[in-house]
Amino acid sequence: MGTGLPAAIGAQLANPEKPVLALCGDGGLMMAVHELHTAVAEELPITTVVFNNDDYAIISEEAERSYGLESGAYGWPSAALDFPTIAEGMGMTAFRADGVADLENRVSEAIARDEPVLIEVRTDPDEPQASAFMEGA
Numbered sequence: 186m187g188t189g190l191p192a193a194i195g196a197q198l199a200n201p202e203k204p205v206l207a208l209c210g211d212g213g214l215m216m217a218v219h220e221l222h223t224a225v226a227e228e229l230p231i232t233t234v235v236f237n238n239d240d241y242a243i244i245s246e247e248a249e250r251s252y253g254l255e256s257g258a259y260g261w262p263s264a265a266l267d268f269p270t271i272a273e274g275m276g277m278t279a280f281r282a283d284g285v286a287d288l289e290n291r292v293s294e295a296i297a298r299d300e301p302v303l304i305e306v307r308t309d310p311d312e313p314q315a316s317a318f319m320e321g322a
């Protein structure tokens with residue numbers, strides 16, 4: 186939560202010859218979104234995959250289950266973020282992937298480009314979160 190992209194920058198600096206991917210939620214990436222610009226400015230060929238569901242979904246789901254709040258209570262569907270546009274505004278190549286096969290192709294393409302790339306994957310905010318699986322739901 187917030188540390189994925191900064192940690193990927195450190196991993197890439199320590200392993201310049203290896204492909205590095207940061208797997209982020211939209212809420213988590215927003216906590217350090219300016220580091221996309223660091224990757225561009227420092228020419229770090231990180232691939233950032235952001236799973237965008239317009240929500241702190243694990244928090245919203247727990248609030249709904251345990252405290253009876255409405256579905257998506259902490260989300261922001263009326264103010265959706267467009268991560269490819271954000272990344273492109275920082276000078277980064279960006280794609281949107283639709284489905285698993287497309288994501289696989291885009292990740293391969295991003296690694297082959299040897300430059301920082303962002304890939305956005307739109308996901309369903311009603312998809313069960315990790316906390317639900319941990320409770321056996």
Ligand SMILES: Cc1ncc(C[n+]2csc(CCOP(=O)(O)OP(=O)(O)O)c2C)c(N)n1
Nearest residue numbers: 186187210211212213238240241242243244
């Ligand atoms: C620094 C920090 N702030 C807040 C939290 C509490 N927290 C855990 S998960 C989460 C929301 C994650 O949202 P997102 O990255 O969009 O993932 P999603 O659950 O939607 O897949 C929050 C706020 C945390 N773990 N660490």
Ligand SMILES: [Mg+2]
Nearest residue numbers: 210211212240
């Ligand atoms: Mg989210």
